Amino acid sequence: MKTNIIKLRLPGSLYQRIMTDLKRPHDFAYERVGFIFGVTTTINEYTRLITFNGYQPVDDDDYIKDDSVGACIGSRAIRSAMQRVMDQSCSAFHVHLHNHKGQPKPSGDDIAGLPPVIDSLANIDPDQPHGVLILSKDSFFSWVKVKGEIQLVIPEIISAVRYPMVIQFPSEKKAALNKLLLRQSFLGERSTAIFEHIKVGVVGLGGGGSHLVQQLAHLGIKHFTLFDFDKVEDSNHNRLIGAHFADIKRKLSKTEIARRLILAINPKAEITIVNARWQEATDKLQQCEVAFGGVDTYEDRGQLEAECRRYLIPLIDIGMDVHQTEQGFHISGQVILSMPGQSCMRCLGFINEDKLAMEAAKYGKVGGRPQVVWPNGLLASSAVGIFTDLVTGWSGQQERIVYLAYDGNSGLISNHVRLEYLEPDCDHYTLEQLGPPKFIKL
Known part of the structure; x- marks a missing residue:
C-alpha cells in the first residue's frame, strides 16, 4: 500500500x-x-x-x-x-x-x-x-x-x-499510443496521461450523472469516485443511462449501474463507490481534482460548492427542470463551472436567499417532477467538453467563466445574460477559508 x-x-x-x-x-x-x-x-x-x-x-x-x-x-x-x-x-x-x-x-x-x-x-x-x-x-x-x-x-x-x-503528475511518463483514443489526439500530447491520472468525482448519478460517467469513460478517464444513495426505480428508468429493465426488480443502486457502465467501456477503470450522501464521505471528495455535480436542490448545490471551494476543486454543475406555464411546458437547464477564485453560484445569481427560502418552504411537498432523457444528455455533453478544455487547455481559452443556459423548447444553449454584468471578483469564498473549517469558541 x-x-x-x-x-x-x-x-x-x-x-x-x-x-x-x-x-x-x-x-x-x-x-x-x-x-x-x-x-x-x-x-x-x-x-x-x-x-x-x-x-x-x-x-x-x-x-x-x-x-x-x-x-x-x-x-x-x-x-x-x-x-x-x-x-x-x-x-x-x-x-x-x-x-x-x-x-x-x-x-x-x-x-x-x-x-x-x-x-x-x-x-x-x-x-x-x-x-x-x-x-x-x-x-x-x-x-x-x-x-x-x-x-x-x-x-x-x-x-x-x-x-x-x-x-x-511527477510520476507521469509519456503515454503509449492508445488506438482507442487516437482520434482525440488534437487535445494535446499529454491529454491521454492526464485522463489516466486525474481523479474525477461525480456527485449524483441520475439523469445527468449517468450521462456524465458514460462520456467520461469514453474520453479515457480512469479514476472515478461516484456518490449516490439512490436506486433505480420505475420512475427514473426513463432517463438513467446504463440501467436495464431487470435492474428495477433487483433494486440495483445507481452507483452499481454506473460502475457496470464504466467498466464495460474501460475495464481498467478504478472506481470508488460511495452509497451515501457525499457529506458522509467528504474525504473521498477532497481527493478529487475535479468534481461534477448532478444534485437536485439549491441547498445541496450550495453545500457542495462550499466544500469544493475549501479544497480548491473545480465544480461543474448541471441541472434541468420542466416548468408549466400558461403556454404549456418549458424545459430549461444550466451548466455552471464553479471555479475557485472566480464567480461562484451566488455571484452568478443562480443561488440566492429567495430561491433557498422558496425551496425550504416546499420541502417534502415537491412531489413527482417531470424529467426526460435528452436535455440531460445535452447538458452532460457540454459539461464534459468544459472539463476537457479545463484540464487540457486544448482550445487556448484563458480564464473563461462558464454559465451556460439551455432552452429546451428551442434546443439552444448559450452564454447566460448575467455574464455581461458580473463583478470581476468573488467575495463569498476567500483564500483564508481554505482547508478544514475552523471553529472558534465564543
Whole structure:
C-alpha cells in the first residue's frame, strides 16, 4: 500500500502572483525566490492535501551576491518564513522558477542547498509538511518533508487551479499510443496521461450523472469516485443511462449501474463507490481534482460548492427542470463551472436567499417532477467538453467563466445574460477559508 501521498494545489490567483514576481529581474541575482504557505488537510492515514493561500517574496536586500549560484539569500529571509510558520502553524515551501517549458528538475545547486532550508522550516513545526516547489512555464517539481519519513517525498500531483489548469503528475511518463483514443489526439500530447491520472468525482448519478460517467469513460478517464444513495426505480428508468429493465426488480443502486457502465467501456477503470450522501464521505471528495455535480436542490448545490471551494476543486454543475406555464411546458437547464477564485453560484445569481427560502418552504411537498432523457444528455455533453478544455487547455481559452443556459423548447444553449454584468471578483469564498473549517469558541 502507498504511504505518504501528497497533493499540492495552488489557487490560480496565487499562482499568477508567484509567476509574475519570480520573473522580475534583480540587480545581480540570476533568479528570484520566495516562500509559499499553505493549509494541510489530513484526508486519511496516508494522504495529505496542501492548499496554498499565501506568498512571501524575498526582499531585494536579502539577496547575497554570489556568482556561483542562481540566487543566494540571507538568513533574514529564511527566519522571516520560519516566523510565519511559528505564528500560523502552517506549511511552508521555498519556491523558485526555471524559466523554460516542460517539467523542471532540481539543479545541482538545488540538490545541495534546498534540503537544509526545508530542515530549517521543519524544525519550527515538524508536524506540518514543508518543502520546495520549482516552477517552469507550464509545469512543476516538488520535494516534501513529512514527519516520520527519512526521504523527501515527491507529490502525487501538483496543480494550479485556474482555467485552464496547470497539472503535473511527477510520476507521469509519456503515454503509449492508445488506438482507442487516437482520434482525440488534437487535445494535446499529454491529454491521454492526464485522463489516466486525474481523479474525477461525480456527485449524483441520475439523469445527468449517468450521462456524465458514460462520456467520461469514453474520453479515457480512469479514476472515478461516484456518490449516490439512490436506486433505480420505475420512475427514473426513463432517463438513467446504463440501467436495464431487470435492474428495477433487483433494486440495483445507481452507483452499481454506473460502475457496470464504466467498466464495460474501460475495464481498467478504478472506481470508488460511495452509497451515501457525499457529506458522509467528504474525504473521498477532497481527493478529487475535479468534481461534477448532478444534485437536485439549491441547498445541496450550495453545500457542495462550499466544500469544493475549501479544497480548491473545480465544480461543474448541471441541472434541468420542466416548468408549466400558461403556454404549456418549458424545459430549461444550466451548466455552471464553479471555479475557485472566480464567480461562484451566488455571484452568478443562480443561488440566492429567495430561491433557498422558496425551496425550504416546499420541502417534502415537491412531489413527482417531470424529467426526460435528452436535455440531460445535452447538458452532460457540454459539461464534459468544459472539463476537457479545463484540464487540457486544448482550445487556448484563458480564464473563461462558464454559465451556460439551455432552452429546451428551442434546443439552444448559450452564454447566460448575467455574464455581461458580473463583478470581476468573488467575495463569498476567500483564500483564508481554505482547508478544514475552523471553529472558534465564543
